[in-house]
Amino acid sequence: MEEAVQTSTNYQLEFNGKGSEFFSVIIVNWLLTILTLGFYYPWAKARKLQFLYGETSLNGDSFSFHGTGKEMFRGFVKAILIIGFLYSLFFLFLYLKSPFLGIGILYLGILALLPFAIHGSYRYRMSRTSWRGIRFGYRGDRKEFSINFFKWLFFTIISFGIYSPWMSINMRKYLLGNIRFGDVEFNSEGDGGDYFMLMFKGYLVTVFTFGIYLFWWQKDLFEYYINNLSMSKGDKEIALNSTVTGGGFFKLAIVNLLIIIGTLGIGYAWVVTRTMKYIFENIEMEGNIDLNSLLQTEENYKDATGEDISDFLDMDFVM
Amino acid sequence: MSEKTKGIFFDGESAIPKAIDIVFDNEKDVLVFETENNQQHFWDLDEVSFRIKSKNMYLEYGNDPIQNIKISDSDFVNKIYDFKKERGNLSWYHKLMDMGIKAHILFTVFIFAIIGLGYFFAIPWVAEKAVVIIPEDYDSHLGTTFFEQNMLFSNVDAEKTKALNLFAKELNLKNTKKLKFTVVDSPIVNAFALPDGNIVVFSGILNTMKNYDELVGLIGHEVAHVNHRHSMKMVCRNLSGYIFVSAILGDANGIMATIGDNVNNLQSLSYSRSFEHEADLEGFEIVVLNKINPKGMSNLFRRLQNEEVVAIPEFLSSHPVTTERIKDINELIKTKPFRFEDNLKLKKLFFVLKK
Numbered sequence: 186m187e188e189a190v191q192t193s194t195n196y197q198l199e200f201n202g203k204g205s206e207f208f209s210v211i212i213v214n215w216l217l218t219i220l221t222l223g224f225y226y227p228w229a230k231a232r233k234l235q236f237l238y239g240e241t242s243l244n245g246d247s248f249s250f251h252g253t254g255k256e257m258f259r260g261f262v263k264a265i266l267i268i269g270f271l272y273s274l275f276f277l278f279l280y281l282k283s284p285f286l287g288i289g290i291l292y293l294g295i296l297a298l299l300p301f302a303i304h305g306s307y308r309y310r311m312s313r314t315s316w317r318g319i320r321f322g323y324r325g326d327r328k329e330f331s332i333n334f335f336k337w338l339f340f341t342i343i344s345f346g347i348y349s350p351w352m353s354i355n356m357r358k359y360l361l362g363n364i365r366f367g368d369v370e371f372n373s374e375g376d377g378g379d380y381f382m383l384m385f386k387g388y389l390v391t392v393f394t395f396g397i398y399l400f401w402w403q404k405d406l407f408e409y410y411i412n413n414l415s416m417s418k419g420d421k422e423i424a425l426n427s428t429v430t431g432g433g434f435f436k437l438a439i440v441n442l443l444i445i446i447g448t449l450g451i452g453y454a455w456v457v458t459r460t461m462k463y464i465f466e467n468i469e470m471e472g473n474i475d476l477n478s479l480l481q482t483e484e485n486y487k488d489a490t491g492e493d494i495s496d497f498l499d500m501d502f503v504m
Numbered sequence: 505m506s507e508k509t510k511g512i513f514f515d516g517e518s519a520i521p522k523a524i525d526i527v528f529d530n531e532k533d534v535l536v537f538e539t540e541n542n543q544q545h546f547w548d549l550d551e552v553s554f555r556i557k558s559k560n561m562y563l564e565y566g567n568d569p570i571q572n573i574k575i576s577d578s579d580f581v582n583k584i585y586d587f588k589k590e591r592g593n594l595s596w597y598h599k600l601m602d603m604g605i606k607a608h609i610l611f612t613v614f615i616f617a618i619i620g621l622g623y624f625f626a627i628p629w630v631a632e633k634a635v636v637i638i639p640e641d642y643d644s645h646l647g648t649t650f651f652e653q654n655m656l657f658s659n660v661d662a663e664k665t666k667a668l669n670l671f672a673k674e675l676n677l678k679n680t681k682k683l684k685f686t687v688v689d690s691p692i693v694n695a696f697a698l699p700d701g702n703i704v705v706f707s708g709i710l711n712t713m714k715n716y717d718e719l720v721g722l723i724g725h726e727v728a729h730v731n732h733r734h735s736m737k738m739v740c741r742n743l744s745g746y747i748f749v750s751a752i753l754g755d756a757n758g759i760m761a762t763i764g765d766n767v768n769n770l771q772s773l774s775y776s777r778s779f780e781h782e783a784d785l786e787g788f789e790i791v792v793l794n795k796i797n798p799k800g801m802s803n804l805f806r807r808l809q810n811e812e813v814v815a816i817p818e819f820l821s822s823h824p825v826t827t828e829r830i831k832d833i834n835e836l837i838k839t840k841p842f843r844f845e846d847n848l849k850l851k852k853l854f855f856v857l858k859k
Contacts, residue, residue: 199558215611239557246574318572319519478519480518
């Protein structure tokens with residue numbers, strides 16, 4: 186027997202995770218990481234992501250993170266080897282009494298790793314994420330992205346940083362624009378000039394209001410990112426819309442700060458779940474793509490090296 | 505035993521939900537259900553991954569494509585979970601997760617205790633060992649660099665420096681390193697020892713002294729710092745403490761890291777207090793060894809205490825002459841046997857220094 190349970194174009198994005206559950210995840214992870222002298226870390230990271238993705242749902246069905254500790258451990262070892270190699274070059278030049286050459290090579294090496302790390306982590310994260318069994322994917326080309334990345338970086342440097350808003354927007358467009366959700370394509374719009382004005386205004390007003398405006402600035406940025414994001418499938422489309430407010434961000438930040446201070450950091454789990462809840466509650470989706478019609482199109486990709494290098498370099502994942 | 509329930513099946517090819525009836529047979533270890541065209545599915549329980557997400561259970565089967573079943577019936581979910589548990593199929597992680605919030609709070613306490621023990625016992629121990637590995641050359645290098653940079657802007661009193669070096673030469677200081685004394689003309693009431701054996705004494709402290717036995721006490725104290733490599737120990741402890749704090753708490757969040765840093769600073773001040781105490785003890789021994797009256801040390805401390813007009817809480821002051829230190833010295837004077845005699849040579853040199 187078979188029947189279609191739901192054919193709808195209403196979309197509901199939710200985060201259902203409870204602070205106390207996430208607290209347990211974190212504590213058990215810490216315990217195992219300490220008892221294994223740190224070797225559990227990749228597995229801990231997998232458990233954490235599995236929890237956070239699993240507690241996020243679209244139309245009542247949870248997302249899944251399929252990444253495993255084993256994959257991330259392999260990536261972890263490769264990342265250590267690559268970064269260790271750069272450091273050993275650095276120490277070699279230090280030993281040869283040419284420290285500036287050593288530092289130069291270290292910095293250039295890490296810089297050269299950046300696009301590889303970003304590309305790798307997008308491919309890995311997206312391929313390991315699914316909804317109703319339909320995988321996400323990242324279709325960016327590593328060579329093309331690297332060339333663009335260095336081109337934008339070059340413009341940013343020679344313009345003394347003025348180009349950096351354009352670089353951010355270009356990067357978002359490339360990275361997010363290459364995301365697939367089954368046969369649905371993501372698109373990110375946006376204009377460097379608008380983004381520049383947003384940053385400029387936000388910075389100035391924040392300074393003049395002694396930091397109070399920060400939350401409204403954050404709201405503007407979030408709104409800019411989300412409202413410029415859309416999905417398309419053939420001629421059908423879903424538009425994203427942010428309903429966050431400056432006041433909402435303000436309240437969120439103040440309560441989070443009080444939780445962290447009041448619990449000496451133990452309340453970190455609640456801070457994360459509160460924040461996720463607020464963010465997902467305030468993303469609206471509207472459009473005419475029937476989610477039931479999604480098809481599996483994206484391939485598996487299990488190499489977590491880029492993901493782990495990003496982790497080493499302390500880079501935040503955008504999506 | 506077999507259980508029946510309703511679920512929603514996703515075939516891994518499309519996102520179309522299909523309602524199904526599932527039979528869970530725990531004798532044959534299979535899950536059985538039927539989809540369109542009466543197609544029968546048999547899932548081997550050992551190859552199914554069970555995950556609870558947002559209160560629903562998701563069963564995943566196969567690799568490419570991954571097939572999914574979502575089950576919302578909580579009784580059924582609990583039964584499957586118990587079944588897995590009985591079979592011993594739960595990982596360490598799930599066993600620990602199952603222990604409940606009370607156990608997790610206990611884990612938290614345990615983790616904090618481990619971090620605390622590591623910080624207060626393991627770190628000082630490691631630092632102490634590390635100091636042995638660091639060659640003494642490095643101490644010398646560090647001290648010399650500091651000395652050269654500081655003396656550039658200081659007014660060295662050549663005549664008194666000579667007298668002080670002669671003064672020190674008369675004493676057995678149990679030193680392993682060559683010592684070099686410098687008198688700087690300044691009203692500062694203080695003295696300090698550098699790891700390379702350079703000891704700087706400000707004329708301000710010399711002027712407050714009334715007798716040469718006080719100067720012997722001061723020299724004994726400063727030399728003890730050099731002999732025990734206190735500066736290098738301090739550097740090692742601070743650094744390893746800092747690395748520990750940032751490695752453990754840096755990952756948590758910025759506020760925790762800041763709290764940790766400040767705890768580390770307070771802690772290093774208490775290290776410095778224990779070094780002061782050690783230097784006082786050895787200073788006392790040096791004084792007694794040279795047949796000088798140790799009361800001079802106690803007198804000097806009392807005078808220094810009066811100099812410090814502003815009362816600072818002990819844990820915030822890095823070089824405090826505290827009532828405690830005076831009490832300890834007086835205790836030593838009372839309990840340890842000593843003999844002293846007048847030393848005319850030292851008296852004469854002390855007179856030069858007081859000019």
